[in-house]
Amino acid sequence: MPYRADFYVPENIIGYTGQIDNNPTVYFTDGPAHGPNEYGHITQAHRIGPNEGRETVRSSAQYEMRAGAAGNLEEWDAGRRIHSSRSRFIPVAGVNAKSKYLLSCAIARFSEKKRIDLFSEQQQDGRSGPTRGRIPKCRALRNRTSAIPRRRGLTEIGPRRRGRVGCGAGPARKVHNAAAMSEFEHSWHAAREPDWAT
Numbered sequence: 001m002p003y004r005a006d007f008y009v010p011e012n013i014i015g016y017t018g019q020i021d022n023n024p025t026v027y028f029t030d031g032p033a034h035g036p037n038e039y040g041h042i043t044q045a046h047r048i049g050p051n052e053g054r055e056t057v058r059s060s061a062q063y064e065m066r067a068g069a070a071g072n073l074e075e076w077d078a079g080r081r082i083h084s085s086r087s088r089f090i091p092v093a094g095v096n097a098k099s100k101y102l103l104s105c106a107i108a109r110f111s112e113k114k115r116i117d118l119f120s121e122q123q124q125d126g127r128s129g130p131t132r133g134r135i136p137k138c139r140a141l142r143n144r145t146s147a148i149p150r151r152r153g154l155t156e157i158g159p160r161r162r163g164r165v166g167c168g169a170g171p172a173r174k175v176h177n178a179a180a181m182s183e184f185e186h187s188w189h190a191a192r193e194p195d196w197a198t
Helices: 097-109 135-145 183-191
Strands: 013-017 025-030 037-043 058-060 063-067 073-077 080-084 089-091
Touching: 013 097, 025 097
Parallel strands: none
Antiparallel strands: 013 025, 013 089, 025 037, 037 058, 063 073, 073 080
């Protein structure tokens, strides 16, 4: 069942950040103007794969959106900055019907809660947790399997590709290489490494 299907609906879309035709982050809120409000967003593209998907929905009477020093979106709750975007916020009130449709496609493409919420801040930074020390195993597994011939169309290896614009595109496929992966990504993949691969 989709995470918070009652909240992540087209009627609750308030705007987005990023490029409208290139996997924008879509923001949602509901509730009365004076609060409390529920709020959340769907991240469609991120350099850390587990950070893609539906954000945990939170409720607050003190939630607000502000423009940062560079004009980028900042989300605040109870006087504390909880999220800072790299881009400026574009309200849904100023976009056309096609753009609203593209934003609503994020709901169908990403039905699950972000997997990164399962990790603490220290684990996300790779400083501690159950995955610490398993990074070399992940690299060793990748080195052992790198010699396996790949057939185009089955396990295609290459740079990250962006999906087509529209609901049927599906999330962009990520292909990792050891040099470009962050320590967190290594830890995340190592934590899901099957026992037979060690």
